[in-house]
Amino acid sequence: MNSTTVIVGASLAGINAARTLRLQGREGPIIVVDADPERPYDRPPLSKQMLTGEWEREKILLPAGKEDLGLDFRLGVRAKALDLSARQITLEGTGGAVETTAFDSLVIASGASARRLPESAGVAGVHVVRTLADSLALRDELDAGPTRVVVVGAGFIGAEVASSCRKRGLEVTLVEAMPLPLERILGVEMGKVCAQVHIENGVDLRLGTGVLQLETETVDGVEKVVGVALTDGTTVAAEVVVVGIGVTLNTEWLEGSGLTLDDGVVCDNTLLAAPGVVAAGDIARYPSARFGRMLRVEHWETAIAGGEAAARTLLAEASGETPAVFDPIPWFWSDQYDRKIQLAGRPMPTDQCVVVHGSTEEFRFVALYGDGDRLTGVLGMNRPRHVVQLRAIFEEGASFSEACERAASL
Amino acid sequence: MRIVVDFDLCESNAVCMGIAPEIFEVRDDDFLYVLDENPPESMRAKMEESVQRCPKQAISIAED
Numbered sequence: 001m002n003s004t005t006v007i008v009g010a011s012l013a014g015i016n017a018a019r020t021l022r023l024q025g026r027e028g029p030i031i032v033v034d035a036d037p038e039r040p041y042d043r044p045p046l047s048k049q050m051l052t053g054e055w056e057r058e059k060i061l062l063p064a065g066k067e068d069l070g071l072d073f074r075l076g077v078r079a080k081a082l083d084l085s086a087r088q089i090t091l092e093g094t095g096g097a098v099e100t101t102a103f104d105s106l107v108i109a110s111g112a113s114a115r116r117l118p119e120s121a122g123v124a125g126v127h128v129v130r131t132l133a134d135s136l137a138l139r140d141e142l143d144a145g146p147t148r149v150v151v152v153g154a155g156f157i158g159a160e161v162a163s164s165c166r167k168r169g170l171e172v173t174l175v176e177a178m179p180l181p182l183e184r185i186l187g188v189e190m191g192k193v194c195a196q197v198h199i200e201n202g203v204d205l206r207l208g209t210g211v212l213q214l215e216t217e218t219v220d221g222v223e224k225v226v227g228v229a230l231t232d233g234t235t236v237a238a239e240v241v242v243v244g245i246g247v248t249l250n251t252e253w254l255e256g257s258g259l260t261l262d263d264g265v266v267c268d269n270t271l272l273a274a275p276g277v278v279a280a281g282d283i284a285r286y287p288s289a290r291f292g293r294m295l296r297v298e299h300w301e302t303a304i305a306g307g308e309a310a311a312r313t314l315l316a317e318a319s320g321e322t323p324a325v326f327d328p329i330p331w332f333w334s335d336q337y338d339r340k341i342q343l344a345g346r347p348m349p350t351d352q353c354v355v356v357h358g359s360t361e362e363f364r365f366v367a368l369y370g371d372g373d374r375l376t377g378v379l380g381m382n383r384p385r386h387v388v389q390l391r392a393i394f395e396e397g398a399s400f401s402e403a404c405e406r407a408a409s410l
Numbered sequence: 411m412r413i414v415v416d417f418d419l420c421e422s423n424a425v426c427m428g429i430a431p432e433i434f435e436v437r438d439d440d441f442l443y444v445l446d447e448n449p450p451e452s453m454r455a456k457m458e459e460s461v462q463r464c465p466k467q468a469i470s471i472a473e474d
Contacts, residue, residue: 387424388427
């Protein structure tokens with residue numbers, strides 16, 4: 001079948017959807033569109049090896065983006081609108097030129113953009129870390145050796161940026177509005193452990209306080225940040241401010257398209273959003289039978305697996321087969337200082353949490369989360385072997401008590 | 411097929427061990443050990459999955 005496939009998003013989900021479609025025999029044009037002008041790259045190093053200066057951009061190019069898959073890349077091109085009934089998408093090029101492209105199949109993997117602080121637009125010294133350009137711009141300023149960096153938000157991006165700055169020998173103040181870092185993801189007990197990791201690594205950690213406003217100075221017509229006023233009444237002087245307060249989904253172009261948008265593109269359990277239309281990556285919200293609720297997962301591995309699964313759903317649909325259900329156990333890692341945090345599953349912060357290996361005092365442990373006797377998560381700090389083994393047990397459908405028991409013999 | 415791991419890149423996320431524990435093992439020292447550098451052809455799909463899913467692009471397959 002010589003049909004046209006359009007993929008919006010050339011990051012991990014989009015590129016893996018493209019790769020899977022091609023390798024599984026989809027013929028015809030596969031047009032891959034992304035507002036980012038860079039060749040497809042991997043994002044995890046943006047807050048780590050790229051910021052510390054250990055790696056250069058060539059090293060983070062995605063292998064799939066370099067393969068000869070006969071993809072029609074339209075980089076620096078933004079999706080502006082979708083007309084589902086006409087099966088057309090409106091694209092805007094770098095020069096503002098608008099064109100309409102017809103498609104037979106569509107993969108929505110337009111991802112998310114970093115949230116910014118209000119009134120920070122155009123203020124020099126204020127950064128987010130989402131794109132390669134963001135990371136390189138921040139790195140340039142870190143190279144200049146600021147006396148202090150303020151990181152706003154102690155989530156995974158904020159924590160990794162703080163860690164990279166400390167590796168460079170810079171003074172860091174990390175500001176978090178919640179009483180503990182990652183409390184909404186890992187719960188109170190593990191949030192305390194994560195807080196301690198920052199403190200042990202020499203970070204000035206300010207918890208339970210938000211940003212009141214940026215303090216700026218204008219020199220030669222350039223408004224530059226000089227500090228951050230916090231809601232607890234203090235002010236921290238800093239030449240560089242990095243904001244890691246989450247993301248906004250790139251769904252504007254889908255407004256009015258007829259697709260259901262509800263904190264993401266609502267899909268079925270095969271990532272199908274409408275006939276011939278699938279979604280993958282950060283933007284896809286799908287029903288998980290495993291977790292008994294709708295999930296939207298912003299993890300690296302989910303982007304790959306989701307891209308592949310979404311492509312397979314399109315292929316199955318085209319050949320009249322039944323597409324496979326997408327319901328993996330979400331998994332991610334975060335490298336902070338010399339600690340590797342890994343979480344498999346989706347615990348609620350109120351779930352019980354039991355350390356089954358090692359101890360939190362030595363920052364080397366595995367903990368299991370449970371909702372009653374239902375296993376909901378496996379958390380590891382510098383325990384990759386145990387996490388992967390317990391993830392396999394999780395996959396088999398083990399209960400919380402069963403997983404605790406089997407963890408003892410690993 | 412021969413499995414090549416760039417140990418300068420490997421950071422022991424143990425994803426490969428999750429996919430093919432008979433080939434990849436992360437031990438208690440947190441280092442990855444390749445148990446069989448020449449896995450049988452029947453394991454090719456799992457080896458390719460390990461290559462794709464390695465967060466550090468540290469695994470490759472050599473044909474020699």
